[in-house]
Amino acid sequence: MTVRTRADLASLPSYVPGKSIPGAIKLASNEVSAGPLPSVVKAISEAAASINRYPDSGAVELTGRLADKLGVPADHLAIGCGSVTLCQQLVQATCADGEEVLFAWRSFEAYPIVTHVAGARQIRVPLNSEHTHDLDAMLAAITPNTRMVFVCNPNNPTGTALRTEEIEAFIAKVPRDVLVVLDEAYKEFVDDAHVPDGVELAKQQWAAGHNNVAVLRTFSKAYGLAGLRIGYAVAPPVVADVLRKVYVPFSVNALAQVAAMASLDAEDELMVRCRAIVAERGRVRGELLAMGFEVPETQANFVWLPLGERTAAFNEHCLAHKIVVRAFVGEGARVTIGEPDENDAFLAAARAFTS
Ligand SMILES: Cc1ncc(COP(=O)(O)O)c(C=O)c1O
Numbered sequence: 001m002t003v004r005t006r007a008d009l010a011s012l013p014s015y016v017p018g019k020s021i022p023g024a025i026k027l028a029s030n031e032v033s034a035g036p037l038p039s040v041v042k043a044i045s046e047a048a049a050s051i052n053r054y055p056d057s058g059a060v061e062l063t064g065r066l067a068d069k070l071g072v073p074a075d076h077l078a079i080g081c082g083s084v085t086l087c088q089q090l091v092q093a094t095c096a097d098g099e100e101v102l103f104a105w106r107s108f109e110a111y112p113i114v115t116h117v118a119g120a121r122q123i124r125v126p127l128n129s130e131h132t133h134d135l136d137a138m139l140a141a142i143t144p145n146t147r148m149v150f151v152c153n154p155n156n157p158t159g160t161a162l163r164t165e166e167i168e169a170f171i172a173k174v175p176r177d178v179l180v181v182l183d184e185a186y187k188e189f190v191d192d193a194h195v196p197d198g199v200e201l202a203k204q205q206w207a208a209g210h211n212n213v214a215v216l217r218t219f220s221k222a223y224g225l226a227g228l229r230i231g232y233a234v235a236p237p238v239v240a241d242v243l244r245k246v247y248v249p250f251s252v253n254a255l256a257q258v259a260a261m262a263s264l265d266a267e268d269e270l271m272v273r274c275r276a277i278v279a280e281r282g283r284v285r286g287e288l289l290a291m292g293f294e295v296p297e298t299q300a301n302f303v304w305l306p307l308g309e310r311t312a313a314f315n316e317h318c319l320a321h322k323i324v325v326r327a328f329v330g331e332g333a334r335v336t337i338g339e340p341d342e343n344d345a346f347l348a349a350a351r352a353f354t355s
Contacts, residue, residue: 012116024322025342030156030186030302032224033338034273036259040224043262044255055254057247062257065264066232070199076234078243081251083185083218083231086243087150088114090214090233093242094147094179095120102141103150104133106157106331108183111150120147131158131296131306135170142178149174152183153198154190157326157334158306159298164196171205171213179239182215185231186300188222188274189281195299199234211236219256221301222274223263230256277301281337287347306332313355321349 036044059079067074080086091101091114101115105124115122125141128134133151142149151170154161162170171180182198198215205213214235220226230252233243263270285303288295295303307314308330315327323346326334335346 008116012113021319021322021324024319024324025338025345026324027302027336027338027342027346028324028326028334029226030221030300030334030336031226032221032273032277032301033336033342034224036224037263037266037269039266040259040262043258044228047255047258051254053254054250055252055257057250057252058244059252059257062260065261069264070234072199072203072234073237075237076240078233078235078240078247079252079257080231080233080243080247081253081256082220082229083183083216083233084110084114085229085248085251086216086231086233087111087181087183088118089243089246090148090179090181090216090239091115091118091120092246093239098145100143100146101148101150102138102146104138104152104155106328107150107152108156108185111152121145127155127158127160130160131155131304132160133162135162135166139170139173142174146175146178148179148181150181150183152185153195154186154299156185156300157302157328157332158296158304159186159300159302160296160304161190161192161195161299163192163194164201167196167201171210174212176210176212178212180213182213184215185218185221187217188271189278189301190299191278192299202234206236211238214239219260219263223260223270224273225256225259225263228253228256228259230260274301277337280340280343284335284337284343284347288350291351293350302334302336304332304334308332310355314353317353317355318346318349321345321352323349 063074063077097119100121100123102123103111112122123141125138184198202213202215216233218231285295311327312329314333318325
């Protein structure tokens with residue numbers, strides 16, 4: 001006799017640890033290559049002396065800081081153990097068994113997983129030929145069972161971004177009882193003025209009485225705290241409230257909360273880093289285009305190479321050059337923008353790819 005586990009979980013892939021290649025350059029996870037700022041390390045070290053205590057489960061101080069920064073009341077915020085956990089909380093908070101979550105595909109890999117684990121049904125709408133959300137097709141895929149739509153802007157893994165008027169026109173046609181979640185994990189790398197700040201867009205929607213828009217942000221990318229796991233949702237109070245109800249108590253740890261606040265203190269310094277990454281992004285994309293690769297315009301801290309059947313060979317080739325990229329076999333490779341020397345090493349590998 002064996003323990004009975006949920007049969008439907010058999011269809012989910014088991015965790016496979018990432019390949020560790022000594023000395024390799026890791027450009028696979030959209031992290032920031034530069035290490036944490038000394039001021040942030042200092043804040044974490046000081047807070048380490050109190051880790052015998054539970055963290056503030058309400059993250060009250062950080063919530064207040066974010067509310068001030070974003071210009072929203074504190075009841076519009078929910079802090080989570082990484083924005084991926086907030087994705088899961090959003091599904092748990094909106095969907096009963098079998099209700100539907102809609103998202104573009106390919107998009108953030110966690111959407112299908114968190115949707116399935118929460119017992120909801122995933123509806124994937126293929127990206128269009130420009131590797132961008134097909135918003136008309138997404139609208140057409142909404143049914144009376146749809147409870148939530150993820151709009152990943154910029155999209156992971158393609159880097160493509162939707163413009164303000166496209167998103168506004170989309171939201172205008174989504175039924176008001178369906179939550180639209182703008183996932184802005186890469187927002188700080190956006191330099192196209194036509195791509196909206198989702199929080200500002202959401203505020204306008206709320207002011208117009210449309211309470212079905214929420215935004216996800218993270219401290220993992222631009223703020224360099226991927227290892228500490230902290231992100232937040234900005235949402236109408238009714239949504240933020242249920243997010244807090246499905247929150248696993250104490251899951252946002254004390255060091256993460258302190259580091260997030262220290263990172264907000266050092267925001268100007270961190271945004272200088274982001275601008276350097278954006279400049280490198282332009283350089284890397286330009287060189288790849290010159291080599292003959294197709295590279296969609298990207299607003300994130302990575303580039304997407306839609307290599308199709310050549311993806312596996314490209315991945316092997318990069319590994320042989322000690323560069324770890326993120327390959328989606330049969331579709332393409334996503335390559336994070338790192339430090340200039342890391343990008344140079346990747347470009348040299350790409351230049352030598354002949355298959
Ligand atoms: C689009 C998108 N959303 C959310 C996340 C989750 O970030 P985290 O859980 O580290 O906050 C990621 C991470 O890669 C992402 O690409």
